[in-house]
Amino acid sequence: MNATAKKPVKRMGLLIDYEYCTGCHSCEIACKQEHNYPVGRGGLKLTEFLTERPDKSLRIDYLPFPTMYCNLCKSRTNDGESPSCVKHCQASCIHYGSVKKLAELMESRPHAALFTPI
Amino acid sequence: MGEMGERVVRMGAWSAGPGCHGGCGVKVTIKDGKLTKCEGDEDHPYLQGRLCPRALALTQYIYHPDRLQYPMKRVGARGEGKWARISWDEALDTCEDKMRTIRDKYGPESMVFGQGTGRDAGGYIIFLAYAYGSPNWTLFGLSGISCFTPRLAAMSMVMGDFTFPDAAQFSPQRYDDPEWKAPEVLVSWARNLAGSGCTDHYFSGHWAVDMMKRGTKLIVIDPVCSWEASRAELWLQIRPGTDGALALAMLNVIINENLYDKEFVTKWTHGFEELKQRVQEYTPEKAAAITWVPAEKIVKAARMYATAKPAGMRFGQPLDSNREATSTIHALNCLWAITGNIDIPGGNVITRPPFGVTIYPYSTQEVIDLYGEEFVANLTKKRIGADRFPLVKNFRAWALSDMVLEQMETQKPYPIKGLWCQTNNFLANTAQDPKRHYEAVRKLEFNVVVDTFMTPTAQAIADIILPAGSFPEKDSVFTTGVPINAIQKVIQVGECRSDWEINFELAKRLNPQAVPWANVRELMTLRLKATGLTFEQLAEQSWTMAPKNHKSGTVPYRRHEKGQLRPDGQPGFRTNTGKVELYCTNYEKYGLDPLPYHREPIESPLSTPEIWEKYPLIMITGRRNSAFFHSEHRQIPWLRELSPFPEMEMHPETAAPLGIKDGDMVWIEGVRGKVKRRARLTPTMHRQMIHALHGWWLPETDGTSPNFYGVWDLNVNQLIPMGEQSTSGFGGAATKTMLCKVYKVKDEEATV
Structure with missing residues (x-):
């Protein structure tokens, strides 16, 4: 490795611990406010999954999906926010966090999804 | 601090803006006199920076082109939609003049002061009403004042105070406070904690999620399969309006199986033997037939709740809507009392205004503390409903909504001539039987509406419209929850004024002696005295919290043991017997059953089988939605996008034989009327129930008579009567229990 080679940039991502996502929509509107996205566009899209368990009861899962408009809030994270x-x-x-750190965190979560939107 | 010319101000958020009952803290960014961002305040103990969608959409609310921005007077007929801009001077001159005329001619009681919910409403409306001299402060339109007050009344009578589950909200350290314990079990009873989108003050819904992460198991009692029902250890899919029967059967199990806390019962309760006898009538099998919850699940829930220590219980507005709300809530209160879960870490903790500071009175004592016993007693003589309902007379000083309406119609025993309507959109939202309200109010001589947007109500009945500010446009203080938050004016929008400012100035004109302060801030400073802070100092630090063992008795735990609850300083509770009254002596004194019981809804499969045969579905309305606060936010683009259509939710298996497909327009028809909605099919619904969100109107449509933004097509409250309030007066709006049928609309009717 020569001295001019760039330090590898850590891949950053979002871990959604969807065991606890209640579907409240705060993430979607927080994103819209931050980026001033109009109606019809957003960095996150909340999705709902209704699954029938073997005992016929329902399991409701919500999962915010980071879209192509998610830039992981670059301007905020650059400022340490x-x-x-x-x-x-x-x-x-x-x-x-970094994909590495998030994957470690994921080990202990019963239901989680790791996204790398950029 | 951010960019040049920007400043960030921390404050409490309290409607208008998010709507809601307040509690959280925000940081707003101001640039060139405009609010450019609203974020959560990570240094605020209520939500640690988390925030609801409505507060996050605040910029769209504040700068919406349809905001009311200056006072207006009506220049056409009522409902014609003809308005002329006027100055504040002219607006207040007119209000003063008309209200003086009514007072001189008929007496101050002839003017009704109606509020809705949310905002800091109660504080400034009672302030104006009392300065004017009218006892008739009411939650206008809502039958039985069926929101919160029935709970407060019942718990105040039974144990002298009201409780909320302990989520360490009284400690700035919150869950890290070493004294706090996570409840082993939390009962979410008719509440939909997290799904309500945080509209709360004393207990934020997502605190339940915080507790789940710390090991708390949920028992969820809800007719609808909510997210938390799907995550619960035990979910009871109850028939709406039968909560009392369920609670009594749980008491039956807990008492008969000796699962109660004997030491607490012996030392701190009154009337255990009488309660024991009463609950024998409510076996799990009998309750199963009433509630539609299988008996084994009732038994399991009772055992699970009683053997967990600590256990918390949070219940919601549907209990206030029970046919006998104050009796049902009495039964719930018995549950956390006999299991010894009062004022212990992780149990149900007694909740009083921090430091004893009142801005918005929640009890009789607080009203008396603010206005004096003699003055209040004099007003009570003419307060509507006080002569007929002793509980209404003796708790909190509301005029009873059902009787206010009746008196507007009959003009007896004395005439009603005007309505001051603030934070209330009764035509679209608050009132049951809204047409009856419309007919009654449009005949009055003088009506004022104070609001942030034009509403169906303002279009239909107002003579003067006054534009109110959102929360960053006003100075106010939040005390109905912990911590105390300052709200401060940091921006000006058009000529909007804060509700407090409007009422303060008008009160001063109408009765200068009652308003000796120079401005609202001075009044707030006076009321904040017990905190040791002026309004400015509180605003500077944004929030404050009373320390543990504060002499005001407003911080847990075990205050009944320490003598911190009673005015005489003795151990015990603030009741006649000093104990938690399982047998309620005040109820007895007021001619009410001193023991809890269940009574069927006005329409139900059991009480009106002949109606059930023709209308085989139970209509639930009033469930919360995180995008909207009641009838607010329908015009906010980011929020409306989350929930664009006025829907009716139904199980796919119920819809199939009716030929109803997802997205079809349908009629919901009851005995009293019908409304049009768009069907959404979801297996979260019970097969014999439907849900229709309340508060719908379409701000994008014609606001003039007779359309009024589509309310008559959409407002499900047209299926619900007034005048069927609980025996005590408080509670009973049948918002969860009316029977209906649903069928497709014909193509030519399919607008909306």
Whole structure:
């Protein structure tokens, strides 16, 4: 390796601990406010899954999906702040960090999804 | 601090803006006199920076082109939609003049002061009403004042105070406070904690999620399969309006199986033997037939709740809507009392205004503390409903909504001539039987509406419209929850004024002696005295919290043991017997049943089988939605996008034989009328129930008579009567229990 080679940039992502996502929509609106996105566009899109368990009861899961408009709140994270959705999530179930760290965190979560939108 | 010319101010958020009952803290960014951002305040103990969608959409609310921005007077007929801009001087001159005329001619009681909910409403409306001299402060339109007050009344009578589950909200350290314990079990009873989108003050819904992460198991009692029902250890899918029967059967199990806290019962309760006898009538099997919850689940829930220590219980507005609300809530109160879960870490903690500071009175004592016993006693003589309902007379000083309406119609025993309507959109939202309200109010001589947007109500009945400010446009203080928050004016929008400012100035004109302060801030400073802070100092630090063992008795735990609850300083509770009254002596004194019981809803499969045969579905309305606060926010683009259509939710298996597909327009028809909605099919619904969100109107449509933004097509309250309030007076709006049928609309009717 020569002295001019760039230090590898850590891949950053969002971990959604969807065991606890209540579907409150705070992440979606936090994102819209941060980026001033109009109706019809957003960095996160909340999705709902209704699954029938073997005993016929329902399991409801919500999962915010980071779209192509998510830039992981670059301007905020550059200033040492967390992405707006992470900060405002009422269930505190969105985590931001390096993929490596998030994957470690994921080990202990019963239901989680790791996203790398950029 | 952010960019040049920007400043960030911390404050409490309290409607208008998010709507809601307040509690959280925000940081707003101001640039060139405009609010450019609203974020959560991470240094605020209520939500640690988390925030609801409505507060996050605040910029769209504040700068919406349809905001009311200056006072207006009506220049056409009522409902014609012809308005002329006027100055504040002219607006207040007119209000003063008309209200003086009514007072001189008929007496001050002839003017009704109606509020809705949310905002800091009660504080400034009672302030104006009392300065004017009218006892008739009411939650206008809502039958039985069926929101919160029935709870407060019942718990105040039974144990002298009201409780909320302990989520360490009284400690700035919150969950890290070493004294706090996570409840082993939290009962979410008719509440939909997290799904309500945080509209709360004393207990924020997502605190339940915080507790789940710390090991708390949920028992959820809800006719609808909510997110938390799907995550619960035990979910009881109850038939709406039968909560009392369920609570009594749970008491039956807990008492008969000796699962109660004997030491607490012996030492701190009154009337256990009488309660024991009463609950024998409510076996799990009998309750199962009433509630539609299988008996084994009732038994399991009772055992699970009683053997957990600590256990918390949070219940919601549907209990206030029970046919006998104050009796049902009495039964719930017995549950946390006999299991010894009062004022212990992780149990149900007694909740009083921090430091004893009142801005918005929640009890009789607080009203008396603010206005004096003699003055209040004199007003009570003419307060509507006080002569007929002793509980209404003796608790909190509301005029009873059902009787206010009746008196507007009959003009007896004395005439009603005007309505001051502030934070209330009764035509679209608050009132049951809204047409009856419309007909009654449009005949009055003088009506004022104070609001942030034009509403169906303002269009239909107002003579003068006054534009109110959102929360960053006003100075106010939040005390109905912990901590105390300052709200401060940091921006000006058009000529909007804060509700407090409007009422303060008008009160001063109408009765200068009653308003000796120079401005609202001076009044707030006076009321904040017990905190040791002026309004400015509180605003500077944004919030404050009373320390543990504060002499005001407003901080847990075990205050009944320490003598911190009673005015005489003795151990015990603030009741006649000093104990938690399972047998309620005040109810007895007021001619009410001193023991809890269940009574069927006005329409139900059991009480009106002949109606059930023709209308085989139970209509639930009033469930919360995180995008909207009641009838607010329908015009806010980011929020409306979350919930664009006025819907009716139904189980797909119920819809199939009716030929109803997802997205079809349908009629919901009851005995009293029908409304049009768009069907959304979801297996979260019970097969014999539907849900229709309340508060719908379409700000994008014609606001003039007779359309009024589509309210008559959409407002499900047209299926619900007034005048069927609980025996005590408080409670009973049948918002969860009316029977209906649903069928497709014909193509030519399919607008909306």
